[in-house]
Amino acid sequence: MVNSVRKLRRLLNSSRKNNGLTADGIAGSATLKAMGISSSGTSASNNDVYLLARAINGEARGEPYSGQVAVGAVILNRVKHPSFPNSVAGVIYQPGAFTAVDDGQIDAAMTSSCERAARDALNGWDPTGGAIYYYNPVTATNKWIRSRPIIVTIGKHVFCS
Secondary structure, three states: OHHHHHHHHHHHHHHHHHHOOOOOOOOOHHHHHHOOOOOOOOOHHHHHHHHHHHHHHHHHOOOOHHHHHHHHHHHHHHHHOOOOOOOHHHHHOOOOOOHHHHOOHHHOOOOOHHHHHHHHHHOOOOOOOOOOEEEOOOOOOOHHHHOOOEEEEEOOEEEEO
């Protein structure tokens, strides 16, 4: 499954490049099926829970539970923000937005708390106070992200606006 998803991403990126398209965060039923997400018989919220949980797992496994929820909240805050795509998939797969997507950690074996964290974030828990960015100050190399106003630190992540 992990290799299939990686192959699909490479194919999609190649297709976009060859056709002059940009990622818009919208996937058709065939694309969703290839990624292991059903487009029939489930609501968009179930797909969002699953994808959000995968992103939380890739970005925040090993963090305190509130830090896992916080990563989910940042993704959802971006969905609501006019500067970002307006869907969970669009935000998560926005090129360069999340290290876990770029390095394949989004496909890592999921820890048990990530789906619960995704549901808590989708139900409105935002431990970040509205943050739209976060980073690990030990590993972050981007100077711009360090210039953002800090809202809160949870675990190893700094959450900012």
